[in-house]
Amino acid sequence: MSQDVFVAGVGMIPFAKPGASEPYHVMGAQAIRLALADAGLDYAQVQQVYAGYVYGDSCSGQRAAYDVGLTGVPVVNVNNNCSTGSTALFLARQAVASGAVDCALAVGFEQMKPGALGTIFDDRPTPFERFDAVTDSLLKVEGVPLALRYFGGAGLAHMQQYGTQLSTFAKIRAKASRHAANNPLALFKKVVSEQEVMEAQAVWPGVMTRLMACPPTCGGAAAILCSAAFAERHDLNRSVKIRAQAMTTDFASTFDSEDMRKVVGVDMTRDAARQVYDHAGIGPNDIDVVELHDCFAHNELVTYEGLGLCGDGEAEKFVLDGDNTYGGRVVTNPSGGLLSKGHPLGATGLAQCTELVQQLRGTADKRQVDGARLALQHNLGLGGACVVTLYEKA
Numbered sequence: 001m002s003q004d005v006f007v008a009g010v011g012m013i014p015f016a017k018p019g020a021s022e023p024y025h026v027m028g029a030q031a032i033r034l035a036l037a038d039a040g041l042d043y044a045q046v047q048q049v050y051a052g053y054v055y056g057d058s059c060s061g062q063r064a065a066y067d068v069g070l071t072g073v074p075v076v077n078v079n080n081n082c083s084t085g086s087t088a089l090f091l092a093r094q095a096v097a098s099g100a101v102d103c104a105l106a107v108g109f110e111q112m113k114p115g116a117l118g119t120i121f122d123d124r125p126t127p128f129e130r131f132d133a134v135t136d137s138l139l140k141v142e143g144v145p146l147a148l149r150y151f152g153g154a155g156l157a158h159m160q161q162y163g164t165q166l167s168t169f170a171k172i173r174a175k176a177s178r179h180a181a182n183n184p185l186a187l188f189k190k191v192v193s194e195q196e197v198m199e200a201q202a203v204w205p206g207v208m209t210r211l212m213a214c215p216p217t218c219g220g221a222a223a224i225l226c227s228a229a230f231a232e233r234h235d236l237n238r239s240v241k242i243r244a245q246a247m248t249t250d251f252a253s254t255f256d257s258e259d260m261r262k263v264v265g266v267d268m269t270r271d272a273a274r275q276v277y278d279h280a281g282i283g284p285n286d287i288d289v290v291e292l293h294d295c296f297a298h299n300e301l302v303t304y305e306g307l308g309l310c311g312d313g314e315a316e317k318f319v320l321d322g323d324n325t326y327g328g329r330v331v332t333n334p335s336g337g338l339l340s341k342g343h344p345l346g347a348t349g350l351a352q353c354t355e356l357v358q359q360l361r362g363t364a365d366k367r368q369v370d371g372a373r374l375a376l377q378h379n380l381g382l383g384g385a386c387v388v389t390l391y392e393k394a
Contacts, residue, residue, distance in 0.1 A: 003099060003227050003228065003229075004097075004227070004228050005226070005227065005241060006226055006227070006228065006236070006241045007224070007242065007357050007391070008039040008041070008224045008225070008231055008236040008237055009035040009037070009039025009040070009041065009236075010034075010038055010222070010223045010224075010357045011031050011034025011035035011036075012031060012185055012220070012222075012347075013027055013031055013221070014185050015185070015187045015217040015341050015347070016219065017217060017218070018113050018216055018217070018218055021218035021219070024053065024063075024109050024111035024218075025060070025063040025067055025109075026067070027064075027111070027218065027347075028053075028061075028064025028065070028107055028108075028222075029064050029067035031221050031222040031350075032068045032222050034222065035222035035224050039226075040235075040236060041103070041224060041234065042069075043068045043071060044071050045103055046073055047074075047102060047103050048073065048074050048092065048100075048101050048104040048105070049061065049065050049075040049105045050075075050088035050089075050092045050106045050107070051065060051076070051078065052078040052087060052088035052106070052109075052347075053079065053108065053346035054079055054110060055110060055111065055112065055120070055345070056110075056111070059075075059077060060109075061075045061078075064109060078091065079346075080385045081381030081382055082293065082295065082343065082348065082381035082382065083293075083379045083381030083385045083386060083387050084108060084345055084348075085108030085221065085345075085348050085350040085351070085379065086348075086349030086350070086377065087247065087385060088106040088107065089245075089349060089350060089353060089387070090247050090387050092104035092105065092223070096226060102226055102227045102229065103226040103227075103230050104224075104225050104226075105224055106223050107350065108220065108222070108344075108346035108350040108351075109221075109344070109346050109347050110219065112216040112217060112218050112344055112345070127383050128146070128382070128383065131150070131254075131255075131263060131383070131384075134254075134258075135149055135150060135153060135260070137258075138153065138260055138263075144203065147382075148204060149204075150382060151264055151296040151298050151299050152207045154260045154266070154298055154299065154302050155169060155297075155299075155302070156260065157261050158302055158315065159207075161313070162313045162316065163316075164301070164315070164316045165316070167194060167198060168315075168316045168320070169197075169212050169298055170194045170211075170212070171319050173192065173194075173211050173212050173297045173339055174193055174194045175325050177189075177192045179333060179335065179337070179340070179367065180335070180336025180337075180339075180340030180341070182334075182366035183334075183336050183340070185335075185341070187217055187341055188341075189340070196211070197212065212296055212297040213297075213339075214338040214339050214341075214343045215342050216342065216343060218344050219341075219344040219347045219351070220344075220347050221348075221350035221351040222350055223350055223354070240360045240394060241392055241394045242390070242392075243279075243374075243392040244279040245276065245388070245389045246271075246275035246276050246387070247385060247386065247388075248268040248269075248272040248275075249268065249385050249386075251267050251268070253267050254384070264299065264382060265306075265380050265384050266302055266305070266306045268380070268385070269303060269378060269386050272387065273306065273376075273388050276376075277308070283308070284376075285329075287309070287374050287376045288371065288373055288374050289332075289334060289356065289372045289374075289376075290331070290332045290333070290376045290377075290378070291335060291337070291352035291355050291356055291375075291376075291377050292307065292332060292376075293338065293348075293379050293380040295343055297339065303380075304318050304319075304332075307376065307378060309324075309330055326369070334359065334364065335352075335367065348379065349377070349379040349387065353377060353391075356375040356376075359372045359375055360372055360375055360391055360392070361393075372393065374390065374391070374393075376389070376390055376391075377390075377391070
């Protein structure tokens with residue numbers, strides 16, 4: 001019998017461009033301290049730590065946590081590509097829900113380098129061998145970095161099947177900038193128009209401009225999870241709880257469907273979302289606010305359909321009708337998303353968590369979604385893993 005899990009504290013530091021941030025361990029420790037202060041707890045009260053990062057040596061989690069305290073607490077290092085932060089959250093929630101511990105900390109951080117993501121270990125097979133082989137067979141394009149090929153290819157598949165216009169992806173990016181203008185923690189706060197997005201440098205002519213892709217950034221974020229009994233004992237904030245959560249990895253369809261949308265994890269998204277909705281006894285129409293994995297505007301569009309926010313083939317209409325923003329059906333990425341914050345891989349999932357907890361607490365200031373009671377988080381990593389989390393105003 002699992003027990004309720006409450007989010008007692010969250011914290012996120014402002015993200016920074018590569019080369020302009022503190023070292024990874026400083027960012028991680030700062031995020032931990034913010035989450036502890038938000039919860040009103042001491043580090044000594046944390047019973048397990050899950051530390052997420054992608055680009056770092058083994059035990060980087062200990063290096064960050066040791067700056068906060070040396071209490072002998074178990075520290076587990078987590079690496080699940082772009083879904084690393086929410087995977088740490090998933091493990092921390094499981095630990096509390098199972099009764100193994102009463103209080104767990106999830107922290108994510110990343111010290112990134114400029115430019116497109118690449119392989120670090122080039123003396124062994126890459127985990128992306130099968131993804132690359134399928135992508136090469138489906139797309140004949142030269143000079144486009146792999147991540148852009150993956151997600152641009154997913155957007156191109158939607159364009160080819162449904163006639164989706166390039167301008168629709170530009171509308172998504174422009175919407176992200178309007179949301180980010182109200183977020184003091186967003187790195188890119190400048191409002192850009194659809195036209196400016198369209199006129200930006202083409203990184204894949206007819207498919208993607210530079211402004212439709214999120215940049216690498218550095219940062220840290222953290223969350224404190226606890227049981228109801230622990231929260232009551234320590235008089236902690238019990239206004240937000242995790243009502244349901246699911247994590248999926250790839251299905252056979254990723255590789256045998258000949259569909260770039262499935263290569264980038266749409267079926268992982270669909271199944272994780274289905275599990276969450278079924279467990280909570282709700283549907284996508286009940287969701288008030290969403291933070292989803294917009295590493296590219298193209299992925300935001302296909303994820304609308306993967307999460308069931310609209311039907312298959314209806315994502316362009318969803319955008320054109322304004323159903324993805326304030327005054328529409330469900331406010332999507334009120335933080336500005338990865339497109340405006342950037343994407344420090346290990347921190348991203350916990351930054352999403354921070355935003356949604358603030359929304360449900362009613363402390364999101366100018367970003368506040370009126371009357372928000374149910375919030376959905378979607379964090380995706382190729383390779384692959386997808387974590388979908390439902391938060392409820394308790």
